[in-house]
Structure formats: structure tokens, C-alpha cells
Amino acid sequence: xxxxxxxxxxxxxxxxxxxxxxxxxxxxxxxxxxxxxxxxxxxxxxxxxxxxxxxxxxxxxxxxxxxxxxxxxxxxxxxxxxxxxxxxxxxxxxxxxxxxxxxxxxxxxxxxxxxxxxxxx
Numbered sequence: 148x149x150x151x152x153x154x155x156x157x158x159x160x161x162x163x164x165x166x167x168x169x170x171x172x173x174x175x176x177x178x179x180x181x182x183x184x185x186x187x188x189x190x191x192x193x194x195x196x197x198x199x200x201x202x203x204x205x206x207x208x209x210x211x212x213x214x215x216x217x218x219x220x221x222x223x224x225x226x227x228x229x230x231x232x233x234x235x236x237x238x239x240x241x242x243x244x245x246x247x248x249x250x251x252x253x254x255x256x257x258x259x260x261x262x263x264x265x266x267x268x
Contacts (some may be wrong), residue, residue: 149262152206154198156255161194170196172213174231191255195248196226199257203228203246206259218246228259 169178177196196218204211215232226248230236245260 149260150206151204151253151260152258153258154205155257156194156198156201156204158191158194158250158253158255161197161255162190165193165197169193172200174217177217187252191250191252194255195250195257198255199226199228199246199248199259202257203244203261206261218248219255239248 165172172176173193173196177193197213199218200216201211202212203216212232213265215230215235217229217231218226220226226246228244228246230239240262242261243264246257248255248257250256
């Protein structure tokens with residue numbers, strides 16, 4: 148079975164609402180240097196990660212607990228989801244997860260695909 152979810156975030160709204168609660172949604176590795184100001188690129192980047200996390204949880208149909216996962220990038224810059232919660236990790240041990248993130252100056256969008264190993268796309 149293939150599960151898919153897409154999420155879009157308005158960057159301006161994200162900046163107003165979520166940045167004041169950044170520690171609730173992101174791990175310390177995901178948050179840019181707090182001493183530096185959050186310029187528009189960093190806000191877009193965080194909005195994209197936020198959309199990816201929401202997409203992941205919607206794809207699974209479970210309650211959003213944003214700090215159970217983090218969005219990272221491989222050496223070529225492709226995003227991936229690292230699952231930090233052992234219970235969640237175990238429940239997905241036979242699955243593959245793909246995520247893609249994009250953004251403009253106004254919106255960030257992410258799509259998540261979860262499929263059983265050996266039964267991929």
C-alpha cells in the first residue's frame with residue numbers, strides 16, 4: 148500500500164504564528180542559530196520543514212507530535228525524515244518514506260509518500 152499526503156503553508160502566516168513557538172515544532176538541529184535573525188530564507192526553510200512534518204503525520208493518519216521526527220538533508224541536499232521516537236520507528240520498520248519540499252516567497256509545500264519495502268513506486 149502507498150500512502151501519500153501533501154501540505155501547503157503560507158509563509159507569512161507561518162512566520163506570525165509558528166516562529167514564536169519554534170521549540171514546539173522543531174528539534175534543536177532543525178532550528179537555525181537562534182542568535183542570528185531569522186531572515187526570509189530561514190523562515191521559508193522552516194515553513195517547508197513544518198509542511199513536511201504535517202504531511203508525514205497526515206499520511207500516517209496519526210496525531211501530530213512534531214518533535215518525534217526531524218527533517219534532515221542528505222549530502223546532495225535531498226530532504227529525508229529521521230524518526231526519533233522508537234515506537235514510531237518500530238511501526239514503520241518495514242516501510243520506506245520519501246519526502247519532497249519546495250517553496251516560493253509566499254508558500255511552502257511538501258509531499259510525503261510512505262510505502263512498504265519491496266512494494267515501492
